[in-house]
Amino acid sequence: MTNTDRDRVSAAPSSPEPGALRPTRQRTAVTEALGTVADFRSAQEIHDLIAGHGEKVGLATVYRTLAALADAGVVDVLRTEEGEAVYRRCATTRHHHHLVCRTCGATEEIEGPAVEDWAGAIGRTFGYADISHELELFGTCPKCAGAP
Amino acid sequence: MTNTDRDRVSAAPSSPEPGALRPTRQRTAVTEALGTVADFRSAQEIHDLIAGHGEKVGLATVYRTLAALADAGVVDVLRTEEGEAVYRRCATTRHHHHLVCRTCGATEEIEGPAVEDWAGAIGRTFGYADISHELELFGTCPKCAGAP
DNA sequence: ACACGAGTGAGAATGGTTTTCAAAAGCAGG
DNA sequence: CCTGCTTTTGAAAACCATTCTCACTCGTGT
Ligand SMILES: [Zn+2]
Ligand SMILES: [Zn+2]
Ligand SMILES: [Zn+2]
Ligand SMILES: [Zn+2]
DSSP: OOHHHHHHHHOOTTOOOTTOOOOOHHHHHHHHHHHTOSSOEEHHHHHHHHHHTTOOOOHHHHHHHHHHHHHTTSSEEEEOTTSOEEEEOOSOOSSOEEEEETTTOOEEEEOOHHHHHHHHHHHHHHTOEEEEEEEEEEEEOHHHHHOO | OOHHHHHHHHOOTTOOOTTOOOOOHHHHHHHHHHHTOSSOEEHHHHHHHHHHTTOOOOHHHHHHHHHHHHHTTSSEEEEOTTSOEEEEOOSOOSSOEEEEETTTOOEEEEOOHHHHHHHHHHHHHHTOEEEEEEEEEEEEOHHHHHOO
């Protein structure tokens, strides 16, 4: 993510930078909805969460807001096996990965310096530059393993 | 992938197992098209490849065939950032990952025992069972780095 | 209060993928 | 070769998540 991206969202309300995002009822609703859940949710689910909470925000706006947040690195995005995008606000904004329960969706945030190094080494080996990577782990969490 | 899955596709033409896939002109066309390219291609691109080769196969059939091949583990599938599914027939059918050039799509098949072990260890650490993972590397290949 | 660019939402448009279903093609067995 | 039965195919329609349109509303600095 770029610094400009980050500034677009975290800019203080006092800075009149052109292109800064305005704090609106809708954007607050999306952010709060994200705060009430621990696992990855689709845009539509977020939309439903907000509706169930009494507020009304257009679906298009939910999509737009999530895109902006993802752009800013505030939320993580990944794709379900069916190709649907799901979002989650993680505790850290640092680079990390996830261990997701296939059954209940419970999610752990993972940091793995070993893998980061490995990725870089592989890139070097093949002569590739600007290596980035995408990595997610899946499994059955202890809770779900207990009740088969 | 399950053994039943594999049998559905690789079954010898002599075995009259119920549910076995029949060898047809269309399926051959898809398989051959996959053989003529080295990088990941979308279903529509495969469809175009076949058309450009003179043959005519319905788009729906291309989708169905690719799904079957993926199911059987014969082709690898991944999703572009836009959510489109892209397919590739890799040299090995063993578990592996990919290093893909962001510019030209050139693809290297990667095997990383270190990562496999790391993934298992992480799973154990968090008490998760049946750990699986998804991992792709992206970068700029030497050829593309040469001509910016 | 005013002006104006940013933000919103209902609905239409997109675009990849799946489903439908009737016609065509494999595969014995006779 | 016929015959009956199952699988496969494909054109078009249905699906569905996501994006776009555009008239209207809101937030902000003056
Ligand atoms: Zn779980
Ligand atoms: Zn990483
Ligand atoms: Zn390249
Ligand atoms: Zn692996």
